Structures are given as C-alpha cells and as structure tokens.
Amino acid sequence: MQIRTTGRARDRLEIIRPEASEEDGTDSLASVVRRGLMHAPKFMPCRFLYDAIGSELFERICSLPEYYPTRTEDAILRDWAAEMVVGWAEATTMIELGSGSSTKTRRLIEAALQEYGRLHYVPIDVSEIILEQSARALIQAYPRLSVTGVVADYDTALRAIAGRFPGPKLVVFLGSSLGNFDDEDAVGLLRNLSETIGPEDRLLVGLDLIKDAAVLEAAYDDAEGITAQFGKNLLRRINRELGADFDLDRFGYRARFEAARHRVEIHLVSLRDQVVTIPGAEMVASFAEGETIHIENSHKYTPELIRELASRSGFIEEESWTDPGNLFRVQRWRPRD
Numbered sequence: 001m002q003i004r005t006t007g008r009a010r011d012r013l014e015i016i017r018p019e020a021s022e023e024d025g026t027d028s029l030a031s032v033v034r035r036g037l038m039h040a041p042k043f044m045p046c047r048f049l050y051d052a053i054g055s056e057l058f059e060r061i062c063s064l065p066e067y068y069p070t071r072t073e074d075a076i077l078r079d080w081a082a083e084m085v086v087g088w089a090e091a092t093t094m095i096e097l098g099s100g101s102s103t104k105t106r107r108l109i110e111a112a113l114q115e116y117g118r119l120h121y122v123p124i125d126v127s128e129i130i131l132e133q134s135a136r137a138l139i140q141a142y143p144r145l146s147v148t149g150v151v152a153d154y155d156t157a158l159r160a161i162a163g164r165f166p167g168p169k170l171v172v173f174l175g176s177s178l179g180n181f182d183d184e185d186a187v188g189l190l191r192n193l194s195e196t197i198g199p200e201d202r203l204l205v206g207l208d209l210i211k212d213a214a215v216l217e218a219a220y221d222d223a224e225g226i227t228a229q230f231g232k233n234l235l236r237r238i239n240r241e242l243g244a245d246f247d248l249d250r251f252g253y254r255a256r257f258e259a260a261r262h263r264v265e266i267h268l269v270s271l272r273d274q275v276v277t278i279p280g281a282e283m284v285a286s287f288a289e290g291e292t293i294h295i296e297n298s299h300k301y302t303p304e305l306i307r308e309l310a311s312r313s314g315f316i317e318e319e320s321w322t323d324p325g326n327l328f329r330v331q332r333w334r335p336r337d
Contacts, residue, residue: 042287072325076330169201171202178205187312210300216264238278244279
C-alpha cells in the first residue's frame with residue numbers, strides 16, 4: 001500500500017493508493033481491451049472512461065442543461081442534508097464511493113460539521129488527480145475536516161480501509177453511480193458492503209428514477225456533444241496507452257433507454273467497415289458498419305425497485321428524500337439485523 005501525506009495541513013490530509021490483490025480481479029487496460037473487443041457483442045467496462053481527461057469531461061457533463069441528475073440531487077442534498085447526517089452521538093467517518101470533485105458532498109460535509117463539530121472524510125475514486133485536487137480544496141475550506149483519499153476501485157478501496165476507522169460510519173454513494181452496475185453486480189457490491197459495516201453504520205445512496213425516455217436519452221446525448229466526447233475519449237485513451245489507431249471520426253455515439261431493462265444503454269457505433277490495430281493489446285479488431293461497442297449502462301429505478309434492491313442486498317430503508325418533480329431519489333439504508 002502506497003501512502004503519501006501532502007500539503008501544508010500535513011496532519012489533516014493523507015492520500016492512499018492501495019495495491020489490488022489477486023482476489024480483486026483488477027485487469028489491465030490491455031487485457032480488458034482484448035477480452036471486450038474479441039467478444040460478441042463488443043463491450044468495454046465503464047470504469048475505463050474515467051482517466052484524467054474523462055473525469056474532466058464528466059465534470060462538464062454534470063453542468064449541462066440536459067443532465068438533470070446532478071443539479072436535482074444537489075437540490076435534495078441542499079434541502080435535507082441536515083436530516084441525512086444525524087442519528088449518532090459522536091462524529092462519523094464519512095466514506096464516499098466515486099467521490100469525483102466532491103462538489104455535492106460539501107452539503108453533507110457542512111451539515112456533519114455543524115452537527116458534530118468535526119468530521120473525517122474518506123473519498124474513494126480511481127482518478128488520483130481529481131481526488132487530490134478536491135481533497136486539498138476541502139481541507140483549505142474546512143479547518144475541522146480531515147481527509148484520507150483512497151485512489152482505487154471500490155472493492156480494492158473497501159478492503160484496504162476495512163477496520164481502519166473506528167466509530168460510526170456513513171457510506172455515501174451519490175450521483176446514481178450504482179446505476180452503472182448490472183442488477184446482479186449492484187447486489188453483489190452492496191452485499192459486500194453490508195457485510196463489512198456495523199449495525200450503527202448507514203448507507204446514503206442516490207438513484208435516478210424512471211421517467212420519459214426523451215428526457216433520459218437527452219441527459220446522455222446532449223446537444224453540445226460533450227457526452228459523445230466523453231464516450232469517444234475511451235478510444236482516445238486506448239490510442240494513447242496501447243498505441244492503437246482508432247479514428248474517432250469513424251465512430252458515432254448512441255444512448256437509448258431500454259425500458260425492459262430499466263436502463264439507458266450507451267454505445268459507440270462503427271460508421272463503416274474498418275480494422276483497428278492495437279499493438280499494446282497484441283490484437284487487431286475488425287468492425288462491421290453499424291457494429292457497436294457497449295461502453296456504459298445507467299439503470300433507472302422506481303421506489304419499488306429500490307426497496308427490492310435494498311432487501312436483496314442486506315439493507316433496510318430508513319428514510320428517503322426526493323425532489324418536487326420526482327426525478328431523483330436519495331435514501332438512507334441500515335444493515336439488516
């Protein structure tokens with residue numbers, strides 16, 4: 001495990017980069033590209049969208065007029081953060097999965113500091129640059145806050161910090177990030193989480209609700225084309241890191257809501273018959289015109305689906321909050337006895 005303490009507030013900021021173990025099953029980009037592009041149909045896991053450039057593009061997406069989830073969830077947090085963080089006699093450790101820039105999380109941080117006087121915040125993200133930048137900004141903004149940033153995927157990070165922080169914990173999973181997981185994978189992640197937290201700990205999770213398909217599809221295929229840039233950046237990353245010769249202009253971008261699977265499916269679409277050489281993955285990939293690479297899913301929910309997800313994962317819903325338009329929902333779960 002690599003640990004680096006940074007910045008002037010040396011006693012309040014720590015960055016951890018744990019090494020993945022064999023049981024984490026963490027694959028290299030090359031091995032995932034080989035497996036995904038030789039598969040029928042072709043696919044790539046969405047976690048590879050979030051390199052430094054991808055993370056910056058996603059921050060831009062969050063401010064787009066079509067992308068309602070971020071501003072809607074932020075409004076819910078603005079109105080109800082004080083209720084979301086109460087219930088403990090002492091200050092909690094707030095652990096956030098997929099923290100990004102931690103912009104919305106400031107609502108919860110401020111509410112917890114107001115309630116308890118101090119807070120230990122543990123953001124987890126795969127982008128070290130974004131995580132460290134946001135961590136530095138947070139400790140400068142909040143003198144009673146300490147931050148331990150963890151640069152890793154969820155499984156690796158949770159294993160690395162298990163038992164590290166005593167006292168009650170509030171695990172935060174915002175932005176409907178859980179919706180990127182297929183149903184069974186979401187249940188698996190949540191079950192692992194439920195087995196590693198104690199009875200006094202809580203999970204605060206934000207999930208996007210099912211609504212008109214046109215609204216959903218516009219959120220993932222905006223008029224300015226930033227979401228398309230975000231998706232195509234995956235090809236740019238493969239070019240850069242594996243020496244591939246993807247021509248981004250030969251690929252289109254598609255986001256469609258599949259009601260039967262309650263999710264928006266996002267694909268890159270080959271605009272012609274073509275062959276791509278990928279030296280770093282020791283392969284050549286052939287694409288037929290119209291053939292796609294499935295790069296991301298974003299599942300949408302009803303309150304009934306959310307409660308079913310909680311039950312299957314070992315949690316019980318304590319409380320939930322939504323916006324006046326019923327677009328988005330934040331819920332607090334406790335581990336089932």
